[in-house]
Amino acid sequence: MIIEIWTKEKYAKNEEEGFIGRMAHAGLKVKMARLSRLYRVDADFTKKEFDQIASELLTDKITEQYSLSAGKAGLRQACRVEIWLKDSVTDVVGESVKGAIADVLGKEPAAVRFGRAYYVPRGNGPALKRAVTRTLVNEVVNKFKIENC
Numbered sequence: 554m555i556i557e558i559w560t561k562e563k564y565a566k567n568e569e570e571g572f573i574g575r576m577a578h579a580g581l582k583v584k585m586a587r588l589s590r591l592y593r594v595d596a597d598f599t600k601k602e603f604d605q606i607a608s609e610l611l612t613d614k615i616t617e618q619y620s621l622s623a624g625k626a627g628l629r630q631a632c633r634v635e636i637w638l639k640d641s642v643t644d645v646v647g648e649s650v651k652g653a654i655a656d657v658l659g660k661e662p663a664a665v666r667f668g669r670a671y672y673v674p675r676g677n678g679p680a681l682k683r684a685v686t687r688t689l690v691n692e693v694v695n696k697f698k699i700e701n702c
Contacts, residue, residue: 554598556607557620559589564616567661572671579684580605587672591635592650596662610657611650630675632702637668643693676701 560568565587572586592611594603600621607619638644646667655661671689674679682699690697 554594554603554621556592556594556603556611557589558612559587559618560617575688576673576684579663579687581677581680581684583673585674589670591668591670593666593668594654595663595664598658598662602658605658606654610653623629631672632681634671634681634697635668635701636689636695636697637666638694639696664669675702680682
C-alpha cells in the first residue's frame with residue numbers, strides 16, 4: 554500500500570516555490586506544482602490500520618492530508634513524477650517508519666520505503682524528464698517514473 558501525504562495548499566507555498574525554482578534553473582518553466590511524500594508499506598494490514606498509520610503517525614493533522622490512493626495531490630491534468638531510492642540502497646527513513654509502525658500497531662510491516670511525488674501541469678514531457686534528471690535524481694541511487702504526460 555502506498556500512503557501519500559501532502560501539505561495543505563494554504564501551507565505549501567514555500568515548498569512549491571522552491572521546487573518551481575529548481576525546475577526553472579534546469580530549464581523548465583512551470584507556474585504551479587504540488588509535492589508529496591510517499592510511503593510504500595509492505596504489510597497485510599487492514600484499511601483501518603493503514604488509516605491509523607497515515608493519520609496518527611505520518612500526518613500532521615493541521616498542515617497535512619493523506620490519501621491511501623497515490624496520485625490525488627490536487628492538480629488536475631498533471632504529470633506525476635515518482636522518485637524512490639533503489640531497492641539496493643538503504644532507506645533510513647523507511648527503516649525508521651517501519652519501527653514506528655511496529656510501536657503504533659504492535660506488529661511490524663515486512664518493509665517500508667520512502668519516496669517523493671511531484672506534480673506539474675501537462676505538456677512538459679521531455680523537458681520535465683531532463684529537468685528531473687538534472688535536479689532531483691541521482692541515477693546511481695534513485696529510480697523514477699513519469700506518468701500522465
